[in-house]
Amino acid sequence: MRICNYKPRICVICSKEFKPTNPTQKYCSEECYKIGQRQIAITKGKMTGKGLDIRTCEYCGKLFKPTGYKQKYCKECSIIVKRETSVRWQKEHPERVKLSRKKNYNKYPDKAKQATKQWLLKHPEWKREEDKEQYRKHLQKIKERQKRYLQTHLDKWRKYNAKRERNLDFIPLNEPFENAEAHHLDKIYVIYIPKEVHRSIWHNVIKNINMDEINAIAFNYL
Numbered sequence: 599m600r601i602c603n604y605k606p607r608i609c610v611i612c613s614k615e616f617k618p619t620n621p622t623q624k625y626c627s628e629e630c631y632k633i634g635q636r637q638i639a640i641t642k643g644k645m646t647g648k649g650l651d652i653r654t655c656e657y658c659g660k661l662f663k664p665t666g667y668k669q670k671y672c673k674e675c676s677i678i679v680k681r682e683t684s685v686r687w688q689k690e691h692p693e694r695v696k697l698s699r700k701k702n703y704n705k706y707p708d709k710a711k712q713a714t715k716q717w718l719l720k721h722p723e724w725k726r727e728e729d730k731e732q733y734r735k736h737l738q739k740i741k742e743r744q745k746r747y748l749q750t751h752l753d754k755w756r757k758y759n760a761k762r763e764r765n766l767d768f769i770p771l772n773e774p775f776e777n778a779e780a781h782h783l784d785k786i787y788v789i790y791i792p793k794e795v796h797r798s799i800w801h802n803v804i805k806n807i808n809m810d811e812i813n814a815i816a817f818n819y820l
Contacts, residue, residue, distance in 0.1 A: 604623075766785050779792075
């Protein structure tokens, strides 16, 4: 039987002195060997969660069992963190986001149009707010287009107003004054009120929308 006379060594894990049985031995016992193999697996990224302890999520503070040694968040919070980081990155790099969207739109125009339609159907409130903002920004251009339309389609505009006036009579209950507009109490009677007051509340006589509110103010000018 071969006798092995190796020099004593120090264990890599517990730093105790031991007598090795082979020339490559680094650990004094099986416990230190398991700990060392676990550390090697962690450093190389081969750990699949079998030997890892339960951790606390850095986002919600709940306990979870990790599937990798680098995992910091639980399964539910990892999705939220990814979304927040992506939104933050998009705000910090708006130019790069625009370029990437343009490239994708040019590559797949049909898919992009379908995706925008579906998104707008799910978010109708956003579309209304966006339309209002665009209207405020381009108010002068819209007025210029309306003037051009009236110049080229004056007959259609007159016919539209004629149809509207046929359904309404005009019997004033007071006399007109400066900066006044005629307000229809109903389809027959009219009261002259200031222009600012008349346009402060949106109303419609035919559909009977907000008529009680505006009529209560209009009776003060009799």
